[in-house]
Amino acid sequence: MMEFILAKYNYWIYVIIMMIGFYAVIAKSNLIKKIIGLSIFQTSVFLLFISIGKVDGGTVPIYQGTEAVYINPLPHVLILTAIVVGVSVTAVAFALVVNIYREYGTIEENAILEMIKHDD
């Protein structure tokens, strides 16, 4: 059992990080904390993708004149794109929170829901 966990520990960590992020998204009332949770949630996926590119004994995928075992660079390249997406999501989310703060004067979701209860 222990060996099974240790042999694939990065995948376990990916799941744990993801659940931490997911918990923050669901449970936290503060909108900034929700964004932090969302970022953690997305970051865990980066770890998964980077892990799957690893090849035992592999080296950087640059041709050096001799035959060698290379790691798979494709997941890394994919994750560069996903990181850009993650940054953009965070940026848009912050912009929306600024707007929400200007509108309601608070970023606590409970307080906002209390305020808009009587709106339509």
Added chain:
Amino acid sequence: MTEHLPVLVIIIPLVLALIAPVAGRLNRIYSWAIALLATLFSFVGSVLLLYQVMYSGAISYWMGGWEPPWGIEYVIDYFSGFVLVIVSFLAVAVTIFARKSVADEIDEKKIPAFYGVYLLFIVGLMGMIVTGDIFNLYVFLEISSLTGYALVAMGKRRKAPLAGFRYLVIGTVGATFILLGIGYLYIATGTLNMADLGARLPGLFNSKLVITAFAFFAIGFSIKIALFPLHTWLPDAYTYAPSAVSALMASTGTKVGAYSFIRIIFTVFGVQVFLNQWVSVPYFFLIIASVAMLVGSILAIAQTNIKKMLAYSSVSQIGYIILGVALMNPIGLQGGLLHIFNHALMKCALFMSVGCIAYKTGITNIADLKGLGFKKPYSMVAFTAGALSMIGIPLTVGFVSKWYLAMGSLENGMWYLIPVIVISSVLMLVYFWRVIDNIFFKAGDAVKMPATPASMLIPTVVVAALCLVFGTLAFIPVNITGKAVLLLLG
């Protein structure tokens, strides 16, 4: 030039999306003109592409000349070409509509930026349609989602930023699930090209990895298309977005999500696995779809805000599309594909006519619509045409797709789905009748309504008229979707 058309319909609006906000600094009207130019170009390009598909078969465009599965492939066939034409046509209609509507509803300083984001949203949707690469699909999905959040938050109402934020949180979780699904499929097969995945996946369907990948896709796309019970972001987003954005998002946003989901189900996983190995999956979706059709309609009845009513009605319409997909037989699937087309037209007409009423008045309550039938005859007739199509009166588009869905249910021996379709339609009759009753049969106060500009009225009436035209000349969409079904079911 023409051989690069598949990529040009994406690239030209993408480049113009960056120019629009800059040009808008010289004069506000330039940003709108650029948006119109971009959407018109895409529409003409899409029609040419569909024409080319009809006469010389599917087009496979290799990005940068790299051969798939190594390079990114754009695929234009009967299915993607058809959806591309719908989306780009509605984009043109909404852009014409948007000029006055947006000027009324959005802060003047924000207008140039609005059109930039608006064009990016369309680029994202069109990219999702044409791409044949699953990771590329994710990137375009995020482009359209991110801009969608921003567009919703641009609404004038106080709740708009909050609606946008909630959409962002739920949407990002959904998109991340899709990314995970892509990752799992990549681990299982080592490829990202959809057709290549379709060739490599059979034989791997007992693998837990592939099953989990499908589960991630199913949840992720259910969030993106607002399938019940993951629809919670949609009503607020559609209600508080500016009118033009509601019309565009409601008609194209979830439809393109459904299109991608259908691609994943039939092109990547293939129909055989659902018929032979994962037989419970279609049943599961049939139940969810039936519940969505009923609950969406019931919730729509309870609404007093007309935009929210239309939003809940969208939830039930998504149920129809998924019902057709989950039937997994040619006629049912054709019904689902037809419903993508039909619902796009109907919802666009409905939201644009609601936008016509809201112009300068801000009216969104159903109770305030009393007597408007004679003050705003054209937009109200357009609304009625859209409403009749939704209910599924013969000679409207709604009838055609519901007919195919009913036939598809019979084909599977699932006669019990027909009462669900009928009851959901009757519930639609209930909530639309409440609106139509207020519009035409109740006397309103003598307040004079501001005139609706022709630039808003014409696209509304044209799209509404198309609901009737394609209901009568139903053979055109039926022929094209018939070929698309052949393609998807192999």
